[in-house]
Amino acid sequence: MVDLIEKKRDGQPLTKEEIQFIISGYTDGSIPDYQMSALLMAIYYQDMTDAEITELTLAMAHSGEVIDLSALKGIKVDKHSTGGVGDTTTLILAPLVASVGVTVAKMSGRGLGHTGGTLDKLEAIPGFQVEVADEEFVRLVNESNVAVIGQSGNLAPADKKLYALRDVTATVSSIPLIASSIMSKKIAAGADAIVLDVTTGEGAFMKNLEDARRLAHTMVRIGKLANRQTMAVISDMSQPLGEAIGNGIEVIEAIETLRGEGPEDLVEMVYALGSQMVVLAQKAPDLETARQMLQDALESGAALAKFREMIRNQGGDDSVIDHPEKLLTAKYTMELPAKSTGVVKQIVADEVGVAAMLLGAGRKTKEDDIDFGVGIKLHKKVGMPVTAGESLLTIYANQEDIEEVKDLLYANIEIGTLGEEPALIHDIITE
Numbered sequence: 120m121v122d123l124i125e126k127k128r129d130g131q132p133l134t135k136e137e138i139q140f141i142i143s144g145y146t147d148g149s150i151p152d153y154q155m156s157a158l159l160m161a162i163y164y165q166d167m168t169d170a171e172i173t174e175l176t177l178a179m180a181h182s183g184e185v186i187d188l189s190a191l192k193g194i195k196v197d198k199h200s201t202g203g204v205g206d207t208t209t210l211i212l213a214p215l216v217a218s219v220g221v222t223v224a225k226m227s228g229r230g231l232g233h234t235g236g237t238l239d240k241l242e243a244i245p246g247f248q249v250e251v252a253d254e255e256f257v258r259l260v261n262e263s264n265v266a267v268i269g270q271s272g273n274l275a276p277a278d279k280k281l282y283a284l285r286d287v288t289a290t291v292s293s294i295p296l297i298a299s300s301i302m303s304k305k306i307a308a309g310a311d312a313i314v315l316d317v318t319t320g321e322g323a324f325m326k327n328l329e330d331a332r333r334l335a336h337t338m339v340r341i342g343k344l345a346n347r348q349t350m351a352v353i354s355d356m357s358q359p360l361g362e363a364i365g366n367g368i369e370v371i372e373a374i375e376t377l378r379g380e381g382p383e384d385l386v387e388m389v390y391a392l393g394s395q396m397v398v399l400a401q402k403a404p405d406l407e408t409a410r411q412m413l414q415d416a417l418e419s420g421a422a423l424a425k426f427r428e429m430i431r432n433q434g435g436d437d438s439v440i441d442h443p444e445k446l447l448t449a450k451y452t453m454e455l456p457a458k459s460t461g462v463v464k465q466i467v468a469d470e471v472g473v474a475a476m477l478l479g480a481g482r483k484t485k486e487d488d489i490d491f492g493v494g495i496k497l498h499k500k501v502g503m504p505v506t507a508g509e510s511l512l513t514i515y516a517n518q519e520d521i522e523e524v525k526d527l528l529y530a531n532i533e534i535g536t537l538g539e540e541p542a543l544i545h546d547i548i549t550e
Contacts, residue, residue, distance in 0.1 A: 128161040139178050142179055152284060155281070163290045163296075169337070170344075172295045172341055176302045176303045177306070183275055185307050186274070187309060188257075188309035190261075191222055193220075194221075195312070196310065196396045196399050197305055199301060200318065201301070204471060207369045208392060210370060211377060212389055214265060215413055220402050225266070226270045227267055235489045238269055240366045240367075240369050241433075242491070244436060244446070246434045247433055247436075249267070251266065256268055265425065266433065297334060315335065315339070315350070317334055317353050317548075319355065320357030322356040322468025322469045335548040338351060350548065351549075352546075352548075353545040357541050358541065365495065365515065367447065370443070374423070374443045379418060389413075447515065452515055453514045454512075460505065462535060464501065465531075466532050466533075467531035467532075470530070471495065471532075478521065493515050493517055500540070502538045
């Protein structure tokens with residue numbers, strides 16, 4: 120291991136065998152944290168070639184269980200977002216693309232940070248089960264085209280160990296390490312094709328477009344080298360996507376969107392990602408046809424019916440489809456009035472996310488419980504006019520004293536004379 124640290128420190132590429140030696144040794148504990156930390160720092164400074172990143176990804180994917188989805192009919196398409204604020208897309212996409220015949224066998228994680236992950240959001244629906252046995256998962260997907268469950272215990276264990284180590288060694292933002300972390304889990308989860316939503320801006324991991332492009336290109340190349348059809352959409356996360364930030368409140372937004380009443384930016388994002396999923400699943404010859412199929416499924420009610428079916432299949436109370444207000448369980452509802460007249464110039468996405476976390480919508484540590492009922496609903500987005508006294512947003516809380524949350528929101532919503540709506544999709548990467 121000392122020789123390999125030295126080799127990487129001096130900027131030389133590691134071979135497939137060397138990378139496999141490192142990952143298996145670190146996973147089984149024969150390579151200690153202090154040596155792995157040194158290697159991570161060497162990678163951070165010296166970078167990795169595409170071939171190295173692919174070998175690292177595959178070694179991590181094969182460090183534990185690799186799920187075999189061959190019992191499922193059709194091309195299995197997975198979607199992954201690099202994270203954001205108000206990221207409701209999976210809740211809408213899964214039933215929407217399933218309603219046009221795409222096989223969606225989705226394994227999601229829990230959230231750490233602003234709000235819960237997809238699983239936490241689904242658990243806001245009373246009775247919804249995310250722990251489903253493998254045979255049952257296969258049966259549900261073959262019958263209904265869709266199920267969203269929790270990741271099994273032993274998926275890419277090397278990634279779990281490395282992730283924890285990167286967090287405490289200041290090596291989180293290394294593109295080879297981010298790309299291999301994301302792609303190893305996707306490959307281990309058994310998808311045939313992968314659509315990546317790489318977010319950029321204040322509420323995203325990649326704050327600037329250049330880094331987001333490099334990460335997207337890297338992950339698409341890894342996917343292709345690992346024989347997975349892969350493409351990426353680079354989307355804007357300078358302000359929250361959609362209007363809802365929370366758990367139950369995001370399920371309500373998903374239901375409204377599937378009814379055809381969703382916020383414009385969220386609907387556009389869903390069509391952009393969904394069209395790619397439909398094409399990769401070979402259910403449409405091109406993006407235009409795919410988009411038309413999705414619009415038809417939304418307008419005819421087929422997508423909403425599929426969401427109802429998915430909820431029922433996984434033990435949830437499907438009456439929330441007709442009565443989404445059941446999910447508004449917070450004791451207090453408060454408005455945040457604008458202090459001046461003008462145009463919304465900026466809404467700093469990650470700080471609005473922190474405000475939602477302070478209400479209890481997210482986790483500071485893995486052990487924290489999430490409050491499904493709390494959250495924030497935006498009434499104004501960047502570029503919209505506002506008059507003093509008009510409500511900028513509604514806060515749903517279970518505590519009366521939320522001055523800290525209000526102060527944080529005021530500090531991160533700027534009203535000026537000019538405000539321009541940011542472009543939602545910056546780029547689409549297929550090579």
